[in-house]
Amino acid sequence: MRFEVKVEVVPRDGIANPEGATIERALPALGFVNAGNVRVGKVIQLQVEAESAESAERVVEDMCNRFLSNPVIENATVEVL
Amino acid sequence: MRFEVKVEVVPRDGIANPEGATIERALPALGFVNAGNVRVGKVIQLQVEAESAESAERVVEDMCNRFLSNPVIENATVEVL
Known part of the structure; x- marks a missing residue:
């Protein structure tokens, strides 16, 4: 059988996350004052037989x-859909 | 209230996904012959008040x-956790 699987890979707490930090710095100037703690990672979708x-x-x-x-x-968190 | 929100941003079908293609090409040499159709995107986690x-x-x-x-x-798919 063919399964659709999703993997999320996100930096651990305490590990630098420059992409998230950049988004976070930009938020107030873009009108989003009530958001924060942004972390950016990768999502990998694949099919497995x-x-x-x-x-x-x-x-x-x-x-x-x-x-x-x-x-x-x-x-990394793995989820079979 | 503070909500944890997750956003997945994945290239649309038909749009080049070089990172996914590279992983896919590497899979057989690494011993994974039953996997394919790899797409790589971004996951953004943030907190919103x-x-x-x-x-x-x-x-x-x-x-x-x-x-x-x-x-x-x-x-992009938005999910409030």
């Missing part, structure tokens, strides 16, 4: 650990 | 249309 949702999730978690994310500085 | 979840969503949709995404080439 697997026997079950669990095995698809395992395959993608393996990808995350090997090359989709850097566990030292990033959190 | 608003009266209700609906109004927080409206504020962030406004941000998307104005500067978080380019609606010509990208799809």
